[in-house]
């Protein structure tokens with residue numbers, strides 16, 4: 001009997017499998033693909049995801065290869081007509097160590113996650129297709145064999161077999177007329193510099209005709225070319241010629257190619273019995289604003305410690321916490337896709353640092369006077385005499401923070417950090433294993449801390 005069966009080894013499934021494996025949970029992760037994907041797809045890693053990757057022990061290799069988004073350079077033919085940045089880079093601060101989005105092809109993110117998973121002795125079982133699942137976490141494979149687990153998680157992408165088998169409606173729309181040609185392409189070295197995102201289009205209407213974005217860690221460019229309603233995608237070389245007017249841009253090799261349809265949908269339920277959904281299986285996004293992969297990684301990070309605990313209250317909180325976030329993100333990425341004037345700005349509105357679980361049953365604020373952070377907010381980093389708070393959070397357990405108070409195995413905040421956390425003299429903070437403030441309490445409420453801690457285990 002397997003403890004948890006994870007179906008799908010994209011970024012969501014891999015994150016979940018790592019979080020479970022590091023807790024000593026028996027996990028199997030299967031994927032229908034013959035082997036790892038080389039597709040660049042979700043290339044934007046948001047600041048909150050970088051914090052999750054820090055906790056999971058992969059931030060070093062991620063930042064070794066990832067790069068800031070390059071400035072954009074717009075052309076008419078070969079002539080540069082505009083240059084500008086896509087959002088601003090912000091400096092790191094004691095509470096936000098990773099303030100800016102980083103670019104990394106999804107294939108490399110997945111490779112780094114797979115390596116980390118392997119360090120716990122777990123390998124992705126490729127070429128393993130799940131054909132059917134039931135609410136009692138039983139999966140039937142395409143070859144007829146059966147895997148029984150305590151829990152099962154469908155992280156099997158937008159066309160999720162798990163979601164269909166559980167008969168969970170996927171509410172929303174597919175915009176058949178809004179399509180985009182996508183590919184990873186290689187040109188002769190030196191033909192296009194790798195310091196800019198090269199674009200062709202109508203500057204006045206901001207309509208993109210062709211984008212060629214250099215992908216860190218590779219020698220390829222991600223090609224994006226929106227298609228007009230009814231337009232049949234021609235071959236990529238013709239598309240590049242037609243959209244850029246440049247005969248010298250000869251594609252030497254195409255390493256991945258896809259036709260993307262705008263799909264904006266949300267699963268009506270994230271769980272049936274002991275079977276769960278996470279990532280694109282639960283929510284389909286527009287690619288604008290770089291939210292899909294990031295939202296999936298954070299679903300996994302929210303679910304891992306709850307599955308490991310098996311507590312009914314914690315497991316119930318998964319949908320309650322994550323579904324409203326996906327609904328809000330879907331609205332946000334849709335506004336960005338439409339170029340709506342009410343659309344939020346890329347940066348602070350899309351970095352996912354402000355997402356919170358304030359309305360969750362797990363968020364408890366017992367302070368008599370409330371200021372600063374609220375229960376359910378992201379627990380910020382802070383400088384300690386011997387490192388940082390994030391150093392101390394790293395790992396699978398909850399953490400108790402104190403300011404001028406005593407509590408067994410708690411971390412002592414200084415005055416600056418206490419101000420950031422909004423705790424006065426003698427105050428307590430309990431930080432959940434996934435880095436959110438669970439409980440805020442006053443000096444005389446040490447008992448509440450003890451009780452609350454047991455609910456997180």
Ligand SMILES: Cc1cc2nc3c(=O)[nH]c(=O)nc-3n(C[C@H](O)[C@H](O)[C@H](O)COP(=O)(O)OP(=O)(O)OC[C@H]3O[C@@H](n4cnc5c(N)ncnc54)[C@H](O)[C@@H]3O)c2cc1C
Pocket residue numbers: 007008009010011012013030031032033041042043044045106128129130131155156157158160161182260278279280281287289290291292293294295296
């Ligand atoms: C052009 C483009 C740009 C994007 N840009 C961004 C971005 O900047 N930032 C961002 O956050 N997101 C972005 N995204 C979205 C991102 O790629 C997805 O949100 C992300 O891949 C979702 O991860 P996932 O693990 O949930 O699902 P997937 O990556 O789809 O993985 C699902 C896995 O399940 C496997 N599987 C499917 N069915 C079965 C089955 N029956 N049995 C076993 N295995 C199965 C598949 O083989 C696959 O490996 C972009 C997407 C596109 C197309």
